């Protein structure tokens with residue numbers, strides 16, 4: 001199993017997305033507090049780490065922690081909005097530090113939609129420049145996109161644009177909006193799509209990529225909304241391969257280890273042939289409607305086989321056949337909520353995630369004031385204030 005861990009290295013950002021699920025918090029990291037988390041992933045035998053945020057390129061020690069992780073044998077990835085990465089020198093610095101892969105987030109190739117979603121002008125141009133800068137620096141690139149109410153109808157148009165203008169992009173990732181946290185939680189009505197809003201454009205987008213020989217993953221979308229491409233569901237792949245995910249949140253949640261990948265199901269799911277490999281409806285924010293789910297009756301073993309046989313996906317190869325998979329995993333569906341490791345951590349090896357210093361607290365208060373003004377101008381609600389447990 002190729003587990004990949006997540007570390008939020010900062011929580012502030014130079015954009016102001018109305019659906020941000022991980023906005024500013026009073027917690028901060030320095031190199032040492034990040035290093036212990038990286039070393040823990042190495043000790044657990046993880047394949048790689050994702051350095052994320054907030055906007056991780058705003059942390060001055062990002063190249064240094066990336067270099068430490070790469071030297072320890074981890075595959076190092078960074079998720080970014082591309083603002084700093086558009087600088088070719090910065091892109092080269094990340095490549096030289098040992099970053100293997102960057103995920104650049106772009107929600108829409110329509111500049112006015114991207115600007116509205118990002119809460120600032122000019123972001124699309126800069127993110128597109130980041131793609132070129134990263135490519136020129138020799139970094140492998142993924143295109144990330146959060147599906148939301150404003151881009152739901154043109155996911156395929158985005159793909160067409162990237163295939164024409166940035167043909168070196170080989171892998172795409174869609175995340176359906178997480179409406180349970182941060183600004184996404186308090187602005188659900190503006191940004192949370194209905195599943196039916198994106199069904200057609202997502203299908204067209206996946207078909208375009210599949211036909212062009214590219215790969216893609218889709219997270220938080222129930223399989224009945226992507227049956228032809230069910231093998232591309234992140235949750236389904238993790239269920240099939242028995243993978244876990246640890247996320248070190250730079251806030252009160254601290255460390256979350258997720259081993260169950262199912263979310264919420266409708267009564268009809270009980271008769272669906274995909275129930276044992278489906279993540280269901282991601283609805284911790286109670287924003288999506290279970291009435292939109294509809295059982296399907298297709299061969300789930302063909303989906304399992306395609307995932308197990310995928311040569312492009314790192315895996316430890318311990319489960320090689322569908323028969324082995326059935327023996328190991330198939331049975332009554334497991335429960336589904338992620339395991340939250342309490343803070344202060346009770347498990348050996350776990351350490352507090354980040355610190356709350358007086359300076360961090362002052363910066364947080366000042367950022368909250370600036371962002372309240374931005375929120376008023378953008379017509380969105382600011383997130384609820386962050387509490388502080390880990391002092």
Ligand code: SF4
Pocket residue numbers: 222223224225265266268269272273274275278279280281293294295296
């Ligand atoms: S009906 Fe339920 S189990 Fe079946 S694909 Fe949809 S969400 Fe998954």
